[in-house]
Amino acid sequence: MRYKMIFSYDGTMFNGYQVQKEKRTIQEELEKALTYINAKKKTKVTSSGRTDRKVHAKMQVAHFDLDITITDYKLKRALNSLLPEDIHVISVLKTSSDFHARYMVKSKEYVYTLNLGEYNPIERNYVYQYNRSLDISTLQQSIKYFEGTHDFRAFISSEDKRENTVRTIMKTDILMDNDIIRIKFIGDGFMKYQVRNMVGLLIEIASGKKRIEDVERLLLLKQRKEAIKTAPPEGLCLEKVNY
Amino acid sequence: MRYKMIFSYDGTMFNGYQVQKEKRTIQEELEKALTYINAKKKTKVTSSGRTDRKVHAKMQVAHFDLDITITDYKLKRALNSLLPEDIHVISVLKTSSDFHARYMVKSKEYVYTLNLGEYNPIERNYVYQYNRSLDISTLQQSIKYFEGTHDFRAFISSEDKRENTVRTIMKTDILMDNDIIRIKFIGDGFMKYQVRNMVGLLIEIASGKKRIEDVERLLLLKQRKEAIKTAPPEGLCLEKVNY
Numbered sequence: 001m002r003y004k005m006i007f008s009y010d011g012t013m014f015n016g017y018q019v020q021k022e023k024r025t026i027q028e029e030l031e032k033a034l035t036y037i038n039a040k041k042k043t044k045v046t047s048s049g050r051t052d053r054k055v056h057a058k059m060q061v062a063h064f065d066l067d068i069t070i071t072d073y074k075l076k077r078a079l080n081s082l083l084p085e086d087i088h089v090i091s092v093l094k095t096s097s098d099f100h101a102r103y104m105v106k107s108k109e110y111v112y113t114l115n116l117g118e119y120n121p122i123e124r125n126y127v128y129q130y131n132r133s134l135d136i137s138t139l140q141q142s143i144k145y146f147e148g149t150h151d152f153r154a155f156i157s158s159e160d161k162r163e164n165t166v167r168t169i170m171k172t173d174i175l176m177d178n179d180i181i182r183i184k185f186i187g188d189g190f191m192k193y194q195v196r197n198m199v200g201l202l203i204e205i206a207s208g209k210k211r212i213e214d215v216e217r218l219l220l221l222k223q224r225k226e227a228i229k230t231a232p233p234e235g236l237c238l239e240k241v242n243y
Numbered sequence: 244m245r246y247k248m249i250f251s252y253d254g255t256m257f258n259g260y261q262v263q264k265e266k267r268t269i270q271e272e273l274e275k276a277l278t279y280i281n282a283k284k285k286t287k288v289t290s291s292g293r294t295d296r297k298v299h300a301k302m303q304v305a306h307f308d309l310d311i312t313i314t315d316y317k318l319k320r321a322l323n324s325l326l327p328e329d330i331h332v333i334s335v336l337k338t339s340s341d342f343h344a345r346y347m348v349k350s351k352e353y354v355y356t357l358n359l360g361e362y363n364p365i366e367r368n369y370v371y372q373y374n375r376s377l378d379i380s381t382l383q384q385s386i387k388y389f390e391g392t393h394d395f396r397a398f399i400s401s402e403d404k405r406e407n408t409v410r411t412i413m414k415t416d417i418l419m420d421n422d423i424i425r426i427k428f429i430g431d432g433f434m435k436y437q438v439r440n441m442v443g444l445l446i447e448i449a450s451g452k453k454r455i456e457d458v459e460r461l462l463l464l465k466q467r468k469e470a471i472k473t474a475p476p477e478g479l480c481l482e483k484v485n486y
Contacts, residue, residue, distance in 0.1 A: 010364040056365055086364045121253040121329045122299055126365055 003075070004095040005045075005062050010086040012125040012234070017050040017060075026051075026087060030062070033082035037075070038066050048101050048108065048241040052192070054233035056126065059090065061241040063101040101241075107170060109186045109240040112199045112231060117179025127180070128235035132207055136176065139206040143172045143183065145215035146198055151222045155197040158224040165191065165222075184239075199231040246318070247338040248288075248305050253329040255368040255477070260293040269294075269330060273305070276325035280318070281309050291344050291351065291484040295435070297476035299369065302333065304484040306344040344484075350413060352429045352483040355442045355474060360422025370423070371478035375450055379419065382449040386415045386426065388458035389441055394465045398440040401467040408434065408465075427482075442474040 007030075015023035019031070027045055034043040047062040070078070072093050079089045115127040116134060146169050153165040168188045175182040183199055201218065204210040218226065250273075258266035262274070270288055277286040290305040313321070315336050322332045358370040359377060389412050396408040411431045418425040426442055444461065447453040461469065 008364055010367070058363075080362075085367055088362045088364050090361055118333055119323075119331045120301075121251055121331050122369055124253070124328055 001069075002063055002065050002095050002097045002099055003072075003092050004099055004101070005064065005079075005092040006059050006090045007057070007062070008059060008088050008090060009057050010125070011051060011054045011056045013086055014053065016053040016055070017047060029083060029087055033079055034064055034066070036082060037068070037070070037078050039068055041067055046101050048105050049189075050192070051238055052196075052233050052236075054125075055236045055238070056234075057238040059240045060238055061101050061243075063095065063099055104243050105189065105241055107186055107188055107242045108190060108238065109184065109242075110190060110195045111237050111239050112183040112185075112195060113235045113237070114181040114183070114203075115179060116181060125234050126237075128232050130203065134181070134203065134206040135208070136174070136181070136206070138212060139181070139183075139202055140174050142202055142205045142212045142215050143174060145212070145219070146185070147172055150219040152191065152194055152219070154218040154221045154224050154226065155194045155201075155228065156191045156224065157193055160192060162191070167191070167194075193230055195236060196231045196233065197228045199235070200229040203231065204229060244312075245306055245308050245338050245340045245342055246315075246335050247342055247344070248307070248322075248335040249302050249333045250300070250305070251302060251331050251333060252300050253368070254294060254297045254299045256329055257296065259296040259298075260290060272326060272330055276322055277307055277309070279325060280311070280313070280321050282311055284310060289344050291348050292432075293435070294481055295439075295476050295479075297368070298479045298481070300481040302483045303481055304344050304486075306338065306342055308340075347486050348432065348484055350429055350431055350485045351433060351481065352427065352485075353433060353438045354428075354480050354482050355426040355438060356478045356480070357424040357426070357446075358422060359424060368477050369480075371475050373446065377424070377446065377449040378451070379417070379424070379449070381455060382424070382426075382445055383417050385445055385448045385455045385458050386417060388455070388462070389428070390415055393462040395434065395437055395462070397461040397464045397467050397469065398437045398444075398471065399434045399467065400436055403435060405434070410434070410437075436473055438479060439474045439476065440471045442478070443472040446474065447472060 009026050014026050017026045019025050019027045030045045031043060034045060043064055045062045045064045047060060051057055076089050076092045113127045114130045116130055119129050149166060149168040151166050156165060169185055171186040173184040175184060185195060205212055205214060252269050257269050260269045262268050262270045273288045274286060277288060286307055288305045288307045290303060294300055319332050319335050356370045357373045359373055362372050392409060392411040394409050412428055414429040416427040418427060428438060448455055448457060
Protein backbone atom coordinates (compact mmCIF):
# COMPACT_ATOMS: atom_id res chain seq x y z
CA MET A 1 0.00 0.00 0.00
CA ARG A 2 1.29 3.45 -0.95
CA TYR A 3 1.19 6.33 1.52
CA LYS A 4 1.44 10.10 1.11
CA MET A 5 3.11 11.71 4.08
CA ILE A 6 3.30 15.41 5.02
CA PHE A 7 6.09 16.22 7.47
CA SER A 8 8.10 19.07 8.95
CA TYR A 9 11.66 19.38 10.15
CA ASP A 10 14.17 21.66 11.75
CA GLY A 11 17.14 21.36 9.40
CA THR A 12 19.68 22.76 11.89
CA MET A 13 21.15 19.48 13.08
CA PHE A 14 20.91 17.57 9.79
CA ASN A 15 23.32 17.21 6.91
CA GLY A 16 20.49 17.87 4.50
CA TYR A 17 17.63 15.69 3.34
CA GLN A 18 19.32 13.00 1.26
CA VAL A 19 21.03 9.89 2.69
CA GLN A 20 24.81 10.26 2.98
CA LYS A 21 27.13 7.76 4.56
CA GLU A 22 27.77 8.30 8.26
CA LYS A 23 25.91 11.60 8.32
CA ARG A 24 22.64 12.38 10.02
CA THR A 25 20.04 13.11 7.33
CA ILE A 26 16.25 13.45 7.28
CA GLN A 27 15.77 10.69 4.70
CA GLU A 28 17.83 8.28 6.78
CA GLU A 29 15.78 8.96 9.94
CA LEU A 30 12.51 8.48 8.02
CA GLU A 31 13.66 5.25 6.36
CA LYS A 32 14.96 3.86 9.66
CA ALA A 33 11.58 4.47 11.34
CA LEU A 34 9.56 3.14 8.39
CA THR A 35 11.73 0.05 8.00
CA TYR A 36 11.14 -0.73 11.67
CA ILE A 37 7.36 -0.29 11.28
CA ASN A 38 7.30 -2.27 8.00
CA ALA A 39 8.29 -5.49 9.83
CA LYS A 40 11.98 -4.61 9.33
CA LYS A 41 11.69 -4.74 5.55
CA LYS A 42 13.99 -2.10 4.03
CA THR A 43 11.64 0.79 3.13
CA LYS A 44 12.54 3.65 0.81
CA VAL A 45 11.10 7.14 1.07
CA THR A 46 10.73 9.39 -1.98
CA SER A 47 10.28 13.06 -1.19
CA SER A 48 9.18 15.96 -3.40
CA GLY A 49 12.84 16.93 -3.55
CA ARG A 50 15.89 17.42 -1.39
CA THR A 51 16.67 20.31 0.89
CA ASP A 52 20.21 21.39 1.78
CA ARG A 53 21.99 21.23 5.08
CA LYS A 54 20.33 23.56 7.65
CA VAL A 55 17.31 24.27 5.42
CA HIS A 56 13.94 23.72 7.12
CA ALA A 57 10.56 22.40 5.98
CA LYS A 58 7.09 23.23 7.28
CA MET A 59 5.22 20.89 4.93
CA GLN A 60 7.47 18.60 2.96
CA VAL A 61 5.81 15.67 1.14
CA ALA A 62 7.00 12.11 0.47
CA HIS A 63 5.61 8.75 -0.53
CA PHE A 64 6.51 5.20 0.49
CA ASP A 65 5.09 1.67 0.30
CA LEU A 66 4.28 -0.60 3.23
CA ASP A 67 3.57 -4.33 3.26
CA ILE A 68 1.95 -4.37 6.67
CA THR A 69 -1.62 -3.30 7.43
CA ILE A 70 -1.97 -0.31 9.72
CA THR A 71 -4.45 2.55 10.09
CA ASP A 72 -3.30 6.02 9.02
CA TYR A 73 -3.77 7.26 12.57
CA LYS A 74 -1.67 4.52 14.12
CA LEU A 75 1.00 4.93 11.46
CA LYS A 76 1.31 8.64 12.23
CA ARG A 77 1.60 7.89 15.94
CA ALA A 78 4.15 5.11 15.42
CA LEU A 79 6.28 7.34 13.19
CA ASN A 80 6.25 10.26 15.61
CA SER A 81 7.17 8.03 18.50
CA LEU A 82 10.16 6.65 16.56
CA LEU A 83 11.36 9.87 14.92
CA PRO A 84 13.71 12.32 16.66
CA GLU A 85 12.23 15.57 18.00
CA ASP A 86 13.45 17.63 15.02
CA ILE A 87 11.26 15.73 12.51
CA HIS A 88 7.48 15.53 12.80
CA VAL A 89 4.87 13.73 10.73
CA ILE A 90 1.84 16.00 10.26
CA SER A 91 -0.26 13.51 8.31
CA VAL A 92 0.03 10.20 6.55
CA LEU A 93 -2.73 8.92 4.28
CA LYS A 94 -3.19 5.89 2.06
CA THR A 95 -3.04 6.98 -1.56
CA SER A 96 -3.24 5.45 -5.02
CA SER A 97 -0.30 3.29 -6.09
CA ASP A 98 0.59 5.69 -8.90
CA PHE A 99 1.01 8.74 -6.65
CA HIS A 100 4.58 10.01 -6.92
CA ALA A 101 5.83 12.69 -4.52
CA ARG A 102 8.43 14.05 -6.93
CA TYR A 103 7.04 13.64 -10.45
CA MET A 104 3.55 14.86 -9.65
CA VAL A 105 4.50 18.15 -7.98
CA LYS A 106 2.50 21.07 -9.42
CA SER A 107 4.20 23.79 -7.42
CA LYS A 108 6.39 24.46 -4.43
CA GLU A 109 6.48 27.38 -2.03
CA TYR A 110 9.72 28.54 -0.48
CA VAL A 111 10.14 31.35 2.03
CA TYR A 112 13.47 32.97 2.86
CA THR A 113 13.55 34.94 6.13
CA LEU A 114 15.82 37.88 6.86
CA ASN A 115 16.14 39.64 10.21
CA LEU A 116 17.14 43.27 9.75
CA GLY A 117 16.67 44.06 13.44
CA GLU A 118 18.48 43.12 16.61
CA TYR A 119 19.92 39.60 16.67
CA ASN A 120 17.59 37.28 18.56
CA PRO A 121 19.16 34.11 20.02
CA ILE A 122 15.94 32.11 19.87
CA GLU A 123 15.59 32.74 16.12
CA ARG A 124 19.24 32.34 15.20
CA ASN A 125 18.80 29.06 13.32
CA TYR A 126 15.75 30.22 11.34
CA VAL A 127 16.68 33.60 9.91
CA TYR A 128 19.54 35.22 8.04
CA GLN A 129 20.76 37.99 10.33
CA TYR A 130 21.41 40.94 8.02
CA ASN A 131 22.70 44.04 9.77
CA ARG A 132 23.28 46.41 6.89
CA SER A 133 20.56 48.55 5.37
CA LEU A 134 18.27 47.24 2.63
CA ASP A 135 15.98 49.24 0.39
CA ILE A 136 12.65 47.43 0.66
CA SER A 137 11.08 49.17 -2.33
CA THR A 138 14.03 48.06 -4.52
CA LEU A 139 13.59 44.54 -3.15
CA GLN A 140 9.88 44.62 -4.07
CA GLN A 141 10.58 45.89 -7.57
CA SER A 142 13.44 43.55 -8.42
CA ILE A 143 11.81 40.31 -7.22
CA LYS A 144 9.03 40.75 -9.79
CA TYR A 145 11.53 40.15 -12.63
CA PHE A 146 11.85 36.54 -11.47
CA GLU A 147 8.17 35.86 -12.22
CA GLY A 148 7.49 33.95 -15.44
CA THR A 149 9.32 31.22 -17.35
CA HIS A 150 13.08 31.67 -17.50
CA ASP A 151 16.32 29.76 -17.91
CA PHE A 152 17.76 29.84 -14.38
CA ARG A 153 21.19 28.45 -15.39
CA ALA A 154 22.94 31.53 -13.95
CA PHE A 155 21.38 30.77 -10.55
CA ILE A 156 22.65 27.24 -10.04
CA SER A 157 26.11 25.83 -9.45
CA SER A 158 28.48 25.76 -12.43
CA GLU A 159 29.12 22.11 -11.53
CA ASP A 160 25.44 21.30 -11.97
CA LYS A 161 25.35 19.83 -15.48
CA ARG A 162 21.64 19.12 -15.88
CA GLU A 163 20.17 19.80 -19.34
CA ASN A 164 16.90 21.51 -18.58
CA THR A 165 17.27 24.59 -16.42
CA VAL A 166 14.06 26.29 -17.51
CA ARG A 167 11.59 26.79 -14.68
CA THR A 168 8.47 28.87 -14.09
CA ILE A 169 7.94 31.11 -11.09
CA MET A 170 4.23 31.78 -10.72
CA LYS A 171 4.30 34.19 -7.81
CA THR A 172 6.72 36.13 -5.63
CA ASP A 173 6.06 38.19 -2.56
CA ILE A 174 7.82 40.27 0.08
CA LEU A 175 6.14 40.04 3.48
CA MET A 176 7.16 42.38 6.27
CA ASP A 177 6.63 42.11 10.01
CA ASN A 178 8.65 44.88 11.67
CA ASP A 179 12.30 43.95 11.10
CA ILE A 180 11.52 40.49 9.74
CA ILE A 181 11.40 40.26 5.94
CA ARG A 182 10.03 37.12 4.32
CA ILE A 183 10.82 36.58 0.65
CA LYS A 184 8.40 34.14 -0.97
CA PHE A 185 8.64 32.22 -4.23
CA ILE A 186 6.01 29.89 -5.70
CA GLY A 187 7.25 27.94 -8.71
CA ASP A 188 6.85 24.68 -10.60
CA GLY A 189 10.24 23.55 -9.33
CA PHE A 190 13.50 24.90 -7.95
CA MET A 191 17.02 23.59 -8.54
CA LYS A 192 19.78 23.18 -5.97
CA TYR A 193 20.91 26.63 -4.69
CA GLN A 194 18.44 28.43 -6.98
CA VAL A 195 16.38 30.10 -4.23
CA ARG A 196 19.44 30.99 -2.16
CA ASN A 197 21.12 32.50 -5.24
CA MET A 198 18.03 34.48 -6.21
CA VAL A 199 17.85 35.81 -2.64
CA GLY A 200 21.60 36.51 -2.68
CA LEU A 201 21.19 38.63 -5.81
CA LEU A 202 18.14 40.45 -4.40
CA ILE A 203 20.11 41.36 -1.27
CA GLU A 204 22.98 42.69 -3.38
CA ILE A 205 20.53 44.81 -5.37
CA ALA A 206 18.62 46.10 -2.33
CA SER A 207 21.88 46.97 -0.59
CA GLY A 208 23.07 48.95 -3.61
CA LYS A 209 25.85 46.62 -4.78
CA LYS A 210 23.99 45.58 -7.95
CA ARG A 211 21.18 47.10 -9.99
CA ILE A 212 17.55 46.07 -10.56
CA GLU A 213 18.37 45.40 -14.26
CA ASP A 214 20.82 42.68 -13.18
CA VAL A 215 17.93 40.26 -12.53
CA GLU A 216 16.85 40.37 -16.19
CA ARG A 217 20.43 40.36 -17.43
CA LEU A 218 21.29 37.22 -15.41
CA LEU A 219 18.09 35.47 -16.52
CA LEU A 220 19.08 36.10 -20.13
CA LEU A 221 22.70 35.03 -19.56
CA LYS A 222 21.77 31.31 -19.47
CA GLN A 223 25.14 30.33 -18.03
CA ARG A 224 26.89 30.47 -14.73
CA LYS A 225 29.87 32.68 -15.24
CA GLU A 226 29.12 35.47 -12.83
CA ALA A 227 29.56 35.09 -9.07
CA ILE A 228 26.40 35.52 -7.02
CA LYS A 229 26.52 35.44 -3.25
CA THR A 230 24.53 32.41 -2.13
CA ALA A 231 22.37 33.42 0.84
CA PRO A 232 23.03 31.21 3.90
CA PRO A 233 20.84 28.10 4.34
CA GLU A 234 19.31 28.77 7.77
CA GLY A 235 16.96 31.45 6.40
CA LEU A 236 15.37 29.05 3.91
CA CYS A 237 12.22 27.02 4.51
CA LEU A 238 10.17 24.80 2.19
CA GLU A 239 6.68 25.94 3.17
CA LYS A 240 4.40 23.83 0.99
CA VAL A 241 4.25 21.38 -1.92
CA ASN A 242 1.16 21.38 -4.12
CA TYR A 243 -0.06 18.46 -6.30
CA MET B 244 32.15 52.72 36.13
CA ARG B 245 28.79 50.97 36.48
CA TYR B 246 26.94 49.66 33.40
CA LYS B 247 23.34 48.63 32.83
CA MET B 248 23.08 45.85 30.28
CA ILE B 249 20.00 44.52 28.46
CA PHE B 250 20.46 41.06 27.00
CA SER B 251 18.60 38.07 25.56
CA TYR B 252 19.23 34.36 25.62
CA ASP B 253 17.99 31.02 24.40
CA GLY B 254 17.89 28.99 27.62
CA THR B 255 17.79 25.60 25.87
CA MET B 256 21.44 24.70 26.24
CA PHE B 257 22.06 26.31 29.64
CA ASN B 258 21.73 24.97 33.14
CA GLY B 259 19.91 28.12 34.13
CA TYR B 260 21.13 31.63 34.81
CA GLN B 261 23.15 31.28 38.00
CA VAL B 262 26.75 30.04 38.17
CA GLN B 263 27.04 26.36 39.13
CA LYS B 264 30.21 24.35 39.22
CA GLU B 265 31.08 22.60 35.96
CA LYS B 266 27.76 23.51 34.34
CA ARG B 267 27.20 25.90 31.48
CA THR B 268 25.23 28.91 32.78
CA ILE B 269 24.38 32.34 31.43
CA GLN B 270 25.99 34.19 34.35
CA GLU B 271 29.21 32.26 33.86
CA GLU B 272 29.38 33.12 30.15
CA LEU B 273 28.74 36.80 30.87
CA GLU B 274 31.33 36.97 33.66
CA LYS B 275 33.92 35.17 31.55
CA ALA B 276 33.48 37.68 28.69
CA LEU B 277 33.42 40.71 31.02
CA THR B 278 36.46 39.56 32.98
CA TYR B 279 38.36 39.26 29.71
CA ILE B 280 37.30 42.77 28.64
CA ASN B 281 38.02 44.23 32.11
CA ALA B 282 41.75 43.56 31.72
CA LYS B 283 41.27 40.05 33.18
CA LYS B 284 40.08 41.42 36.50
CA LYS B 285 37.39 39.08 37.91
CA THR B 286 34.09 40.83 37.10
CA LYS B 287 30.77 39.97 38.70
CA VAL B 288 27.40 40.39 36.98
CA THR B 289 24.22 41.06 38.97
CA SER B 290 21.00 40.36 37.09
CA SER B 291 17.40 41.31 37.87
CA GLY B 292 16.95 37.70 38.97
CA ARG B 293 17.67 34.15 37.96
CA THR B 294 15.86 32.09 35.38
CA ASP B 295 15.64 28.30 35.49
CA ARG B 296 17.16 25.74 33.18
CA LYS B 297 15.65 26.00 29.66
CA VAL B 298 13.83 29.27 30.41
CA HIS B 299 14.47 32.05 27.89
CA ALA B 300 14.83 35.83 28.13
CA LYS B 301 14.03 38.48 25.54
CA MET B 302 15.14 41.45 27.64
CA GLN B 303 16.91 40.47 30.83
CA VAL B 304 18.77 43.22 32.72
CA ALA B 305 22.00 43.17 34.73
CA HIS B 306 24.61 45.56 36.09
CA PHE B 307 28.38 45.28 36.49
CA ASP B 308 31.38 47.51 37.15
CA LEU B 309 34.39 47.98 34.88
CA ASP B 310 37.77 49.52 35.66
CA ILE B 311 38.75 50.07 32.05
CA THR B 312 37.53 52.93 29.86
CA ILE B 313 35.49 51.89 26.84
CA THR B 314 32.62 53.41 24.85
CA ASP B 315 29.20 51.80 25.22
CA TYR B 316 29.19 50.94 21.54
CA LYS B 317 32.58 49.21 21.64
CA LEU B 318 31.62 47.37 24.82
CA LYS B 319 28.47 45.98 23.19
CA ARG B 320 30.51 44.84 20.19
CA ALA B 321 33.25 43.28 22.31
CA LEU B 322 30.70 41.41 24.42
CA ASN B 323 28.81 40.05 21.43
CA SER B 324 32.02 38.92 19.77
CA LEU B 325 33.04 37.01 22.92
CA LEU B 326 29.64 35.60 23.90
CA PRO B 327 28.28 32.34 22.46
CA GLU B 328 25.53 32.56 19.84
CA ASP B 329 22.76 31.76 22.35
CA ILE B 330 23.37 34.95 24.39
CA HIS B 331 23.13 38.42 22.89
CA VAL B 332 23.73 41.86 24.35
CA ILE B 333 21.05 44.27 23.09
CA SER B 334 22.40 47.36 24.82
CA VAL B 335 24.91 48.38 27.42
CA LEU B 336 24.96 51.89 28.86
CA LYS B 337 26.95 53.68 31.55
CA THR B 338 24.71 54.29 34.54
CA SER B 339 24.92 55.83 38.01
CA SER B 340 26.96 53.94 40.57
CA ASP B 341 23.89 53.30 42.72
CA PHE B 342 21.88 51.54 40.00
CA HIS B 343 21.11 48.00 41.12
CA ALA B 344 19.60 45.52 38.64
CA ARG B 345 17.87 43.45 41.32
CA TYR B 346 16.85 45.83 44.11
CA MET B 347 15.50 48.54 41.85
CA VAL B 348 13.14 46.41 39.75
CA LYS B 349 9.65 47.97 39.54
CA SER B 350 8.05 45.16 37.56
CA LYS B 351 8.76 42.12 35.44
CA GLU B 352 6.88 40.65 32.50
CA TYR B 353 6.79 36.93 31.91
CA VAL B 354 5.10 35.13 29.02
CA TYR B 355 4.34 31.44 28.97
CA THR B 356 3.64 29.98 25.50
CA LEU B 357 1.46 26.94 24.80
CA ASN B 358 1.03 25.27 21.43
CA LEU B 359 -2.36 23.60 21.18
CA GLY B 360 -1.89 22.79 17.48
CA GLU B 361 0.32 20.46 15.50
CA TYR B 362 3.81 19.97 16.93
CA ASN B 363 6.29 22.17 15.09
CA PRO B 364 9.95 21.07 15.22
CA ILE B 365 11.33 24.58 14.81
CA GLU B 366 9.39 25.81 17.86
CA ARG B 367 9.97 22.78 20.06
CA ASN B 368 12.30 24.50 22.53
CA TYR B 369 10.13 27.61 22.91
CA VAL B 370 6.62 26.33 23.57
CA TYR B 371 4.88 23.79 25.78
CA GLN B 372 3.24 21.37 23.38
CA TYR B 373 -0.20 20.69 24.84
CA ASN B 374 -2.31 18.25 22.88
CA ARG B 375 -5.40 17.95 25.01
CA SER B 376 -8.30 20.37 24.84
CA LEU B 377 -8.33 23.58 26.85
CA ASP B 378 -11.27 25.85 27.50
CA ILE B 379 -9.97 29.31 26.63
CA SER B 380 -12.81 31.17 28.26
CA THR B 381 -12.12 29.32 31.55
CA LEU B 382 -8.45 30.21 31.17
CA GLN B 383 -9.36 33.88 30.69
CA GLN B 384 -11.64 33.92 33.71
CA SER B 385 -9.37 32.07 36.11
CA ILE B 386 -6.17 34.02 35.38
CA LYS B 387 -7.85 37.22 36.59
CA TYR B 388 -7.92 35.86 40.17
CA PHE B 389 -4.13 36.11 40.24
CA GLU B 390 -4.24 39.90 39.85
CA GLY B 391 -3.67 41.89 43.03
CA THR B 392 -1.54 41.41 46.13
CA HIS B 393 -1.49 37.85 47.46
CA ASP B 394 0.58 35.43 49.47
CA PHE B 395 1.93 33.06 46.78
CA ARG B 396 3.34 30.50 49.27
CA ALA B 397 1.22 27.72 47.70
CA PHE B 398 2.87 28.41 44.32
CA ILE B 399 6.50 27.94 45.30
CA SER B 400 8.48 24.90 46.36
CA SER B 401 7.87 23.55 49.87
CA GLU B 402 11.65 23.59 50.31
CA ASP B 403 11.73 27.33 49.64
CA LYS B 404 11.88 28.75 53.17
CA ARG B 405 11.90 32.49 52.46
CA GLU B 406 9.89 34.64 54.86
CA ASN B 407 8.10 37.07 52.59
CA THR B 408 6.03 35.37 49.91
CA VAL B 409 3.62 38.24 49.30
CA ARG B 410 3.81 39.61 45.76
CA THR B 411 1.65 41.84 43.58
CA ILE B 412 0.50 40.94 40.08
CA MET B 413 -0.50 44.12 38.28
CA LYS B 414 -1.73 42.65 35.02
CA THR B 415 -2.45 39.33 33.37
CA ASP B 416 -3.42 38.56 29.82
CA ILE B 417 -4.18 35.69 27.47
CA LEU B 418 -3.02 36.35 23.91
CA MET B 419 -4.10 34.05 21.10
CA ASP B 420 -2.63 33.55 17.64
CA ASN B 421 -4.35 30.55 16.08
CA ASP B 422 -3.19 27.54 18.12
CA ILE B 423 -0.56 29.49 20.02
CA ILE B 424 -1.67 30.72 23.46
CA ARG B 425 0.50 33.21 25.31
CA ILE B 426 -0.15 33.65 29.03
CA LYS B 427 1.23 36.92 30.33
CA PHE B 428 1.93 38.10 33.87
CA ILE B 429 3.23 41.51 34.93
CA GLY B 430 4.18 41.69 38.61
CA ASP B 431 6.50 43.37 41.06
CA GLY B 432 8.46 40.14 41.42
CA PHE B 433 8.13 36.41 40.93
CA MET B 434 9.63 33.64 43.02
CA LYS B 435 11.27 30.44 41.79
CA TYR B 436 8.67 28.19 40.08
CA GLN B 437 5.86 30.70 40.78
CA VAL B 438 4.99 31.42 37.13
CA ARG B 439 5.29 27.78 36.07
CA ASN B 440 3.06 26.72 38.99
CA MET B 441 0.46 29.39 38.24
CA VAL B 442 0.43 28.23 34.60
CA GLY B 443 0.29 24.60 35.75
CA LEU B 444 -2.82 25.33 37.82
CA LEU B 445 -4.43 27.33 35.00
CA ILE B 446 -3.95 24.40 32.61
CA GLU B 447 -5.50 22.01 35.11
CA ILE B 448 -8.48 24.32 35.47
CA ALA B 449 -8.92 24.92 31.73
CA SER B 450 -8.68 21.19 31.05
CA GLY B 451 -11.40 20.47 33.61
CA LYS B 452 -9.25 18.79 36.27
CA LYS B 453 -9.64 21.65 38.75
CA ARG B 454 -12.12 24.47 39.20
CA ILE B 455 -11.86 28.24 38.75
CA GLU B 456 -12.39 28.68 42.52
CA ASP B 457 -9.17 26.77 43.17
CA VAL B 458 -7.09 29.86 42.28
CA GLU B 459 -8.59 31.85 45.14
CA ARG B 460 -8.53 28.88 47.48
CA LEU B 461 -4.80 28.29 46.87
CA LEU B 462 -4.00 31.99 47.23
CA LEU B 463 -5.70 31.94 50.65
CA LEU B 464 -4.00 28.68 51.67
CA LYS B 465 -0.65 30.42 52.30
CA GLN B 466 1.22 27.14 52.47
CA ARG B 467 2.47 24.54 50.04
CA LYS B 468 0.66 21.39 50.94
CA GLU B 469 -1.22 20.70 47.73
CA ALA B 470 0.49 19.35 44.63
CA ILE B 471 0.37 21.61 41.58
CA LYS B 472 1.76 20.44 38.25
CA THR B 473 4.68 22.71 37.41
CA ALA B 474 4.47 23.64 33.71
CA PRO B 475 7.67 22.70 31.82
CA PRO B 476 10.39 25.38 31.56
CA GLU B 477 10.73 25.66 27.75
CA GLY B 478 7.44 27.57 27.41
CA LEU B 479 8.60 30.35 29.76
CA CYS B 480 10.26 33.59 28.72
CA LEU B 481 11.24 36.67 30.72
CA GLU B 482 10.05 39.36 28.32
CA LYS B 483 10.95 42.60 30.09
CA VAL B 484 12.20 44.15 33.32
CA ASN B 485 11.01 47.65 34.24
CA TYR B 486 12.81 50.09 36.59
